Structure formats: structure tokens, C-alpha cells
Amino acid sequence: MGSDVVTSQGRFELRGERVVIRPIRRDETDRYLGSFDRSEDEAMRRFTSPTWGPSRETLLKRLETSGRFVDSHLELAIEAAGEFAGVIQAHNPPRCFAPGVFLIGIVLAPERRGRGVGREAVGLLTSYLFEHEGAERVETPTDVENVPMRTVNERLGFVMEGVLRSYMPVGDERRDYCMYAMTRQDWEKTHTTWTFRS
Numbered sequence: 001m002g003s004d005v006v007t008s009q010g011r012f013e014l015r016g017e018r019v020v021i022r023p024i025r026r027d028e029t030d031r032y033l034g035s036f037d038r039s040e041d042e043a044m045r046r047f048t049s050p051t052w053g054p055s056r057e058t059l060l061k062r063l064e065t066s067g068r069f070v071d072s073h074l075e076l077a078i079e080a081a082g083e084f085a086g087v088i089q090a091h092n093p094p095r096c097f098a099p100g101v102f103l104i105g106i107v108l109a110p111e112r113r114g115r116g117v118g119r120e121a122v123g124l125l126t127s128y129l130f131e132h133e134g135a136e137r138v139e140t141p142t143d144v145e146n147v148p149m150r151t152v153n154e155r156l157g158f159v160m161e162g163v164l165r166s167y168m169p170v171g172d173e174r175r176d177y178c179m180y181a182m183t184r185q186d187w188e189k190t191h192t193t194w195t196f197r198s
Helices: 026-034 042-047 056-064 117-132 147-156 184-193
Strands: 004-008 011-015 019-022 073-080 083-091 101-108 137-139 159-170 173-183
Touching: 011 117, 019 117, 026 056, 026 083, 056 073, 073 117, 083 117, 101 117, 117 137, 117 147, 117 184, 147 159, 147 173, 173 184
Parallel strands: 101 137
Antiparallel strands: 004 011, 011 019, 019 073, 073 083, 083 101, 137 173, 159 173
16 A cells, blocks of 8 residues: 655644545534543444543643654544544654554544445554555554454454453553554565455
8 A cells, every 4th residue: 555645843734545534623523532532432432432532631641742753652543534533643742652563543433434444544544654654564462352442453465463351441441452463574566466455
């Protein structure tokens, strides 16, 4: 899969076949903050705790720096059919990760799920990290029962390396997560075969 990278003053845009990844605009603040509201989103409530995650203050700070790595975090909007469709992030905190290791997180609007938007967005950002940020390994952990995200990972060629037991706190329990990862060698073998038209 090819992607066009457009850079401007440290900010950039990734263009795929149907998806654009770009900085979040100020006029999208409400949609952006709403992406992290678990109250009306059954899938998010099932797989993540309403009390776990970034505060509103942190999210607004990330909005201000969207499009740039700041404190080892990159926050971006996903655009599909000309509209805000969700958020995708990359992290590589040096105190937690070895050099060259990145983690991708994604939150899609419910109406955009199951249409290939998430798969293309993850593919675009994965390629960007390998091509431009020196990634040697990209991780995409997800809940063991999150079949849509597991399917995204597997269709892109991420390898399920094992189960992280009692990983994510959700309510009164801790959920098991699957650790998916792609190495640079995996990416070099697979990314040219990625297609997103169906």
C-alpha cells in the first residue's frame, strides 16, 4: 500500500485510498472529545473502563499538538468521505518501550466501524512509523474479545504473540488482551500487498 506524506512545519498528512490521517482541527474539538466518551458506546464500555484513560485536560493538550510527536505521543484525526471518523495515536515512551518500539491505538466512530476505515488507518500509520520514525516494531494490543480489531490486525499481517492476562481494568474486573505486533521484517514482506477497496 502506498501513502502520500505531506509535511508542513512539522505537521503532516497521510493519504490512502479512502482514508486521510491528519492533525485534528479546532472545529472538530467536540467530535474529538466525544470519541473518548464511553457512556453511549457499548463496544468501548465493554473493552475499556470509563475511569481509565486520558483526562479532558490531557485530551485538549493533545489537540493543541496534534500532528506532531510531543512527549513521545502523536495524536491524529482519521477522515473518511470528507468527515471526521475517529482518532488514531502512536506512542513510544522511552521509559516504557525499547528504542524503535511504537504502540498504535485507535478509536473509530461507531458508524465507521466495519467498513475498512480502521484497517486502512492502522496500515497508513504503521507504514509511516516504519518509513519515517525509525520503527523496528509496532504493537497493537487489543481485548481478546474485540473481534473487529483482532481482524484488522490479522488482515494487515500483525502477529498475535500471546495473551496479556489481567491487562486492562474494566469495572470490577481486569480484561485479558492479545498482544499483536509487526516487526520491520514483517512489514517489508506484507505492506506492498495491502489493499483497502473492500
